[in-house]
Amino acid sequence: MSIKVVLTIAGSDCSGGAGIQADLKTFEAFGVFGTSALTVLTAQNTQGVTDILEVTSSFIQAQLNAILDDFDVAAIKIGMLYSNDIIDVVREFIKDLNIPIVFDPVFISKAGSKLLSDDAKQNLRTLFPYVTITTPNLFEAKELLGYEFANSDSLETIFELPCAVVIKNHIQEINDHKRSVDTLYIKREKFIFDTPYQDTTATHGTGCSFSSAIASNLALGKSLQESIQIAKKFIYLAIKNSPNIGNGTSPIAHKIAGEICHIKEN
Numbered sequence: 239m240s241i242k243v244v245l246t247i248a249g250s251d252c253s254g255g256a257g258i259q260a261d262l263k264t265f266e267a268f269g270v271f272g273t274s275a276l277t278v279l280t281a282q283n284t285q286g287v288t289d290i291l292e293v294t295s296s297f298i299q300a301q302l303n304a305i306l307d308d309f310d311v312a313a314i315k316i317g318m319l320y321s322n323d324i325i326d327v328v329r330e331f332i333k334d335l336n337i338p339i340v341f342d343p344v345f346i347s348k349a350g351s352k353l354l355s356d357d358a359k360q361n362l363r364t365l366f367p368y369v370t371i372t373t374p375n376l377f378e379a380k381e382l383l384g385y386e387f388a389n390s391d392s393l394e395t396i397f398e399l400p401c402a403v404v405i406k407n408h409i410q411e412i413n414d415h416k417r418s419v420d421t422l423y424i425k426r427e428k429f430i431f432d433t434p435y436q437d438t439t440a441t442h443g444t445g446c447s448f449s450s451a452i453a454s455n456l457a458l459g460k461s462l463q464e465s466i467q468i469a470k471k472f473i474y475l476a477i478k479n480s481p482n483i484g485n486g487t488s489p490i491a492h493k494i495a496g497e498i499c500h501i502k503e504n
């Protein structure tokens with residue numbers, strides 16, 4: 239069977255921990271072939287973003303066409319889009335595709351830097367009809383969907399969405415142990431995925447890598463729930479084995495996490 243090709247549409251993180259770089263490392267860890275269309279370049283390290291350069295709409299389009307013209311893409315991950323122009327190009331591109339699409343609605347980095355321009359927030363919502371699942375953290379779920387943890391009224395907005403939603407990383411006490419809990423909402427049903435909570439700042443790129451891990455596993459033919467389960471475990475292991483480099487939020491260990499995931503699977 240030929241290798242599955244996966245595409246990430248996202249920003250570059252020159253420090254290698256998040257964005258396109260994290261996505262490609264994740265794809266490699268799951269044995270799928272990673273391709274990428276860059277939306278923005280960021281100058282950043284583990285302490286924050288110092289500059290952002292937007293790629294032109296026509297060049298983003300050219301990258302997307304180049305990939306689709308040559309490869310049979312099995313799944314797409316969408317990450318940092320930053321501006322209205324970029325959101326518009328990506329929406330037009332995915333509109334007619336019939337493959338799994340995982341959309342990470344990126345607002346701010348783990349180091350607290352802004353990765354979405356203020357006037358583009360509402361426009362992110364226009365991608366929902368065309369994606370399989372969106373993966374906000376608690377902050378993004380509140381900003382984008384009005385979601386409040388433990389407020390069942392706020393779930394109505396989520397149930398009305400045309401795609402599934404997995405809300406990442408509520409920290410909860412379960413049987414006296416702190417757990418990192420992700421909640422999937424799909425067709426008015428709720429599913430929980432949890433791993434031990436790790437008290438660490440080694441979380442740079444976890445959001446990017448989580449959505450890429452889901453996209454990789456969907457490309458490999460796994461179900462949505464199975465893909466989330468594997469992605470959650472992958473992120474847990476990647477944080478646990480972080481190289482602890484840099485003076486801020488350290489990146490995570492994609493290669494080691496992939497190896498452990500595969501050993502446990504086989």
Ligand code: PXL
Pocket residue numbers: 248249250251256257258280282317318344346347348353443444445446
């Ligand atoms: O994790 C969000 C994210 C997405 N894309 C890029 C980033 C980050 C976080 O740092 O740098 C390019």
